[in-house]
Amino acid sequence: xxxxxxxxxxxxxxxxxxxxxxxxxxxxxxxxxxxxxxxxxxxxxxxxxxxxxxxxxxxxxxxxxxxxxxxxxxxxxxxxxxxxxxxxxxxxxxxxxxxxxxxxxxxxxxxxxxxxxxxxxxxxxxxxxxxxxxxxxxxxxxxxxxxxxxxxxxxxxxxxxxxxxxxxxxxxxxxxxxxxxxxxxxxxxxxxx
Amino acid sequence: xxxxxxxxxxxxxxxxxxxxxxxxxxxxxxxxxxxxxxxxxxxxxxxxxxxxxxxxxxxxxxxxxxxxxxxxxxxxxxxxxxxxxxxxxxxxxxxxxxxxxxxxxxxxxxxxxxxxxxxxxxxxxxxxxxxxxxxxxxxxxxxxxxxxxxxxxxxxxxxxxxxxxxxxxxxxxxxxxxxxxxxxxxxxxxxxx
Numbered sequence: 001x002x003x004x005x006x007x008x009x010x011x012x013x014x015x016x017x018x019x020x021x022x023x024x025x026x027x028x029x030x031x032x033x034x035x036x037x038x039x040x041x042x043x044x045x046x047x048x049x050x051x052x053x054x055x056x057x058x059x060x061x062x063x064x065x066x067x068x069x070x071x072x073x074x075x076x077x078x079x080x081x082x083x084x085x086x087x088x089x090x091x092x093x094x095x096x097x098x099x100x101x102x103x104x105x106x107x108x109x110x111x112x113x114x115x116x117x118x119x120x121x122x123x124x125x126x127x128x129x130x131x132x133x134x135x136x137x138x139x140x141x142x143x144x145x146x147x148x149x150x151x152x153x154x155x156x157x158x159x160x161x162x163x164x165x166x167x168x169x170x171x172x173x174x175x176x177x178x179x180x181x182x183x184x185x186x187x188x189x190x191x192x193x
Numbered sequence: 194x195x196x197x198x199x200x201x202x203x204x205x206x207x208x209x210x211x212x213x214x215x216x217x218x219x220x221x222x223x224x225x226x227x228x229x230x231x232x233x234x235x236x237x238x239x240x241x242x243x244x245x246x247x248x249x250x251x252x253x254x255x256x257x258x259x260x261x262x263x264x265x266x267x268x269x270x271x272x273x274x275x276x277x278x279x280x281x282x283x284x285x286x287x288x289x290x291x292x293x294x295x296x297x298x299x300x301x302x303x304x305x306x307x308x309x310x311x312x313x314x315x316x317x318x319x320x321x322x323x324x325x326x327x328x329x330x331x332x333x334x335x336x337x338x339x340x341x342x343x344x345x346x347x348x349x350x351x352x353x354x355x356x357x358x359x360x361x362x363x364x365x366x367x368x369x370x371x372x373x374x375x376x377x378x379x380x381x382x383x384x385x386x
Contacts, residue, residue: 002328006199010328011232011321031379038376039204041323043337045374051383059386097375120337120358123313127320128204130234135195135203144236144313165313181238182290183231186224190244193252 010134015180017139017172018074025055025079025138025170033132040128042121044103048090049125050161052083053169062154068145071166078141078168083151084129086122088114089160122164130167139172203327208373210332210365211267218248218272218331218363226325233321235314237296241283242318243354245276246362255347261338264359271334271361276344277322279315281307282353315357323360332365 002010030053038047054063060076063083067075075081087093091107091114107114130140143166151163195203223246231240247256253269256276260268268274280286284300284307300307323333336359344356 001330002199002202006195007229007328009195011229011325014232016234027385030383030385034379034383035376036200036204038382039207040320041209041333041335043335045376047377047382049382053383053385055385093377097377099374117337119312120316123316124320124323124335127233127317128324130317131321131324132204135200137194140234142234142236142317144310181292183228183238184240184286184290186227189231189240189242190223190227190246192220192223192246192248 009137010131014134014139015172015177017141017168017170017177019173019176020078020168020170021173023079023171029136029138030080030169033129033136033138036132036135037125037129040125042124043117044094044106045097046090046094046103046117046121047097047125048086048118049122049129049164050085050087051129052085052155054081054083055079063151066147066151066154068143071143071145074141075143075166075168079170080168082129082167082169083155083163084122084126084165084167085156085161085163086118087160088118088162090118118162119164126165126167133169138169141168142166143168202330203324207327207332208365208370210334210361210363210370212366212369213267213271213361213363214366216272216364222329222331223273223362226322226329226331229325229328230318230322233318235317236310237287237299238290239283239287239296239310239314240290240318241279241311242315242322242357243278243280244322245278245348247274247276248272256344259340259344259347264336264338267334268336268359268361272363273361275322275360275362276348276356277315277319277358277360278349278354278356279311280353281311281355283311311355312357319358319360326362331362334361334365335359336361
């Protein structure tokens with residue numbers, strides 16, 4: 001079982017940040033976060049999540065026009081923004097990722113299964129990724145307020161990738177945090193039968 | 194930063210289990226896992242995930258007919274199975290969960306926004322939940338192979354809940370684990386621009 005420091009880092013003391021310390025994010029940490037994330041479970045090990053890390057000024061300029069107004073400043077000020085996408089042809093990799101059976105045939109040509117599996121599993125992976133980043137000492141600011149069609153056209157034209165969500169990454173500025181919002185209790189959201 | 198034992202518990206040594214030790218799961222741990230999970234970030238703190246923990250023999254019997262054939266034995270043998278659902282009326286709780294603005298109006302009556310937000314965020318929360326369970330020393334077996342319409346009819350008729358995925362929970366039997374499947378490398382799934 002994790003100790004209270006570890007639960008604190010991942011959950012109790014972790015927050016969504018809109019303001020960032022002036023501190024660069026080491027590329028090696030982003031690679032470590034990827035390598036941890038892909039270990040998490042996905043349906044038939046399909047791993048549909050893809051990430052484009054936007055770090056250079058030139059790439060940030062390409063991202064800016066597609067952000068919702070309230071997301072512009074915090075994103076432009078973040079050291080890195082991850083475009084978390086889903087590969088709508090993820091099943092082409094199943095012969096390598098799930099080699100003991102023909103899992104490709106469960107999806108190829110089946111649009112509803114592809115869409116649900118890509119969205120569910122890339123979102124699950126985004127959950128693992130956020131906690132992996134926190135585990136590595138980084139802070140996150142996930143966002144779903146953006147022009148998805150425009151962003152896909154700018155970054156993923158001619159590819160099977162579709163953006164799922166964005167995550168700002170850096171070292172958060174705790175001086176500017178608002179109080180934490182309330183959470184649903186077990187009795188409000190769960191039952192044991 | 195987490196130490197290598199913690200990363201091992203959450204990622205490196207954690208596996209998806211199909212076989213379970215004959216060891217009960219304490220209800221208090223399930224409640225702790227809930228309380229950790231809801232701390233994770235969701236869009237406008239919407240927390241659309243709901244969980245029905247299937248633990249009694251009577252409830253397991255109700256679940257069985259809706260499982261894909263390959264999921265029956267491992268689920269019937271698991272100490273607990275979590276039905277992870279999404280509340281399609283999650284926005285009715287936003288006046289409490291995100292009280293500083295009228296976030297309910299971003300969703301009410303907007304079917305596409307409701308569906309995408311419920312699915313994305315309940316899946317993100319499932320990712321947090323799986324790692325919270327592992328952090329508490331439990332093992333998981335997530336599944337998306339089931340008859341969703343049938344399961345919803347049996348467990349959620351007359352409610353706004355829709356099943357997203359199932360997660361078997363218990364203490365896994367490591368003697369029966371197959372080798373781990375390959376994973377996508379950073380260069381296969383990510384880029385820094």
